[in-house]
Amino acid sequence: MNISLRTALKALSQNRLQALLTFFGMSVGVAMVVIVSGLGLGAQAKIEEQIESAGPTMITIRSGNLRPAAIAAGGQDTSGGEQAEGNSAAYSRDGSDLAIEGNSAITEARKKAAKPPPDKYRSPPTPLGLPEMQLLKTGIANVRSVAGSVEGNFTLAADAGIPARVVHLIGIETAWPEMKGWKLKEGRWFTAEEVGSGKPVALLSAVVGQKFWPGASPLGKTIVMQGRPVVVVGLVSGKGVDDAGSVGLIPNIYTPLSLTQQLSGRDIYDTITVRSTSVAVTTEVSKAIMAAMRKLHGLPDDTLDDFRVETQGTSALPSMGSDPRLSRAVHANVVGFEQASWEEMAKSLRAAGRTFSLLLAAAAAVSLLVGGIGVMNIMLVSVAARTREIGLRMALGARMADVMTQFVIEAVVLAVIGGLIGTLVGVIALWVAGRGFAWATVISPTMLLLAIAMAGLTGVVFGYGPARRAAGLDPVIALRSE
Numbered sequence: 001m002n003i004s005l006r007t008a009l010k011a012l013s014q015n016r017l018q019a020l021l022t023f024f025g026m027s028v029g030v031a032m033v034v035i036v037s038g039l040g041l042g043a044q045a046k047i048e049e050q051i052e053s054a055g056p057t058m059i060t061i062r063s064g065n066l067r068p069a070a071i072a073a074g075g076q077d078t079s080g081g082e083q084a085e086g087n088s089a090a091y092s093r094d095g096s097d098l099a100i101e102g103n104s105a106i107t108e109a110r111k112k113a114a115k116p117p118p119d120k121y122r123s124p125p126t127p128l129g130l131p132e133m134q135l136l137k138t139g140i141a142n143v144r145s146v147a148g149s150v151e152g153n154f155t156l157a158a159d160a161g162i163p164a165r166v167v168h169l170i171g172i173e174t175a176w177p178e179m180k181g182w183k184l185k186e187g188r189w190f191t192a193e194e195v196g197s198g199k200p201v202a203l204l205s206a207v208v209g210q211k212f213w214p215g216a217s218p219l220g221k222t223i224v225m226q227g228r229p230v231v232v233v234g235l236v237s238g239k240g241v242d243d244a245g246s247v248g249l250i251p252n253i254y255t256p257l258s259l260t261q262q263l264s265g266r267d268i269y270d271t272i273t274v275r276s277t278s279v280a281v282t283t284e285v286s287k288a289i290m291a292a293m294r295k296l297h298g299l300p301d302d303t304l305d306d307f308r309v310e311t312q313g314t315s316a317l318p319s320m321g322s323d324p325r326l327s328r329a330v331h332a333n334v335v336g337f338e339q340a341s342w343e344e345m346a347k348s349l350r351a352a353g354r355t356f357s358l359l360l361a362a363a364a365a366v367s368l369l370v371g372g373i374g375v376m377n378i379m380l381v382s383v384a385a386r387t388r389e390i391g392l393r394m395a396l397g398a399r400m401a402d403v404m405t406q407f408v409i410e411a412v413v414l415a416v417i418g419g420l421i422g423t424l425v426g427v428i429a430l431w432v433a434g435r436g437f438a439w440a441t442v443i444s445p446t447m448l449l450l451a452i453a454m455a456g457l458t459g460v461v462f463g464y465g466p467a468r469r470a471a472g473l474d475p476v477i478a479l480r481s482e
Contacts, residue, residue, distance in 0.1 A: 018382075021378070023418040025418070026415050026458070027419070027421035030367075030452070032368075032422075032426075034426025038441045038442055040356055041442035059275075059289065061273075061307060063125050118302050118303055120304065122306040126307070128270075128272055133146065133269070135292055136272060136274055140274075145179060146175065146272065147273050149271050150170075151168065152264045153166050154169050154263065156224065162213075167250065169255055171255055171256060171258070172254055182239075183236065187203075189234060190203070195258060198256055199259065200230040201255070201259075202223060202233065203255075206237065211251065218232045230259075283311065371415070371418065371455075375462045376411075380469075383466050387473065390473055403467075403471040404470065408464060419451060419454075420455075423451055
């Protein structure tokens with residue numbers, strides 16, 4: 001094998017122009033594979049990011065249940081099945097009764113109607129603390145990240161030098177900005193060590209920063225709260241940060257969770273926010289959280305939840321001021337509707353992603369095919385030009401397998417070197433597209449290795465024919481050729 005490899009490299013060095021042209025053709029094909037895969041993965045990641053930024057994967061848990069008895073958060077239905085799952089009878093087009101025994105919705109409604117509705121409350125409700133946080137981090141499947149938060153208003157000293165006397169402090173964890181889709185405009189984020197130790201640092205929106213220190217950069221400025229100087233380390237923007245309510249009479253300031261708990265004298269959480277791994281499992285995760293929280297709090301069947309688990313759909317549906325019967329029906333069915341809509345959305349996204357990937361793979365396959373044809377052409381030319389060499393080797397005792405191995409190795413070396421060049425070109429092109437044109441790109445190490453492997457496989461496939469032709473030459477005829 002080593003002798004065949006040295007012979008192949010020597011033969012390629014003697015035909016440099018042909019080899020360079022083959023390298024070029026193969027590198028274009030592999031570069032196309034890298035580029036289109038990077039663009040395809042980037043586009044899918046961008047779509048997922050945009051959907052998640054809208055909130056379908058976000059679940060919020062709060063202590064207490066302030067909704068009316070018939071409308072517990074998350075669709076907990078206590079109406080006894082009153083129009084919650086549709087009419088209790090089904091009819092065909094000709095008006096005759098249909099069999100309803102196999103209708104899952106009606107069967108579920110009957111089960112609910114047979115159960116006595118929960119009508120008891122736990123007062124005061126169990127606060128959200130470390131047991132709930134530990135449960136959500138380790139006891140629930142399909143959870144991507146968990147972050148707690150604590151809020152409170154704090155009065156600033158009159159001589160603080162800031163045109164505000166009261167600020168709204170929001171204590172957050174390191175996962176919070178990513179969950180909320182925030183962007184860093186200047187400065188830096190909190191570190192895990194700062195969040196854990198309660199270091200006095202803060203994040204602001206640019207609007208609040210200019211309101212506090214007009215015409216100056218807020219970074220490095222100090223806000224004194226209860227005698228503790230808190231240093232501004234970053235300016236952020238995003239949903240909820242730039243809203244009018246967060247920069248109004250009582251502006252928001254974001255600090256490490258531990259610091260806010262220390263300043264407020266509380267070791268509990270006001271809210272715990274959970275991100276699911278996909279829009280397709282958000283409703284499933286919310287149901288699992290409700291069941292696990294009820295078990296953790298030891299709530300019997302006749303007692304309503306002493307907490308609220310809200311997804312985007314349930315939190316967007318107000319209940320106050322509506323007809324109680326309408327509210328019961330809507331809130332009892334919103335979980336099922338939300339689950340169906342998100343699952344359909346996820347299926348559609350996966351189908352669109354597969355179609356897009358197949359289209360890109362087809363384009364890359366064409367490019368690799370062109371590169372493979374180039375390898376075959378150069379190998380056929382090489383066989384024709386080296387007929388006497390082949391005849392001489394076979395006359396000196398070389399077997400057909402030795403000749404065939406030599407030419408296959410030459411083809412693979414051509415393809416792999418071209419693949420390495422193409423991989424480098426593809427990575428540079430993706431870097432330029434991402435940095436220069438702000439396109440969504442993803443550079444996957446697995447895809448890079450796969451591209452090089454595909455180049456080697458292309459060399460084997462398209463080099464086999466010329467190698468077999470070389471190995472099949474008659475030594476006598478080969479030696480007579482000019």
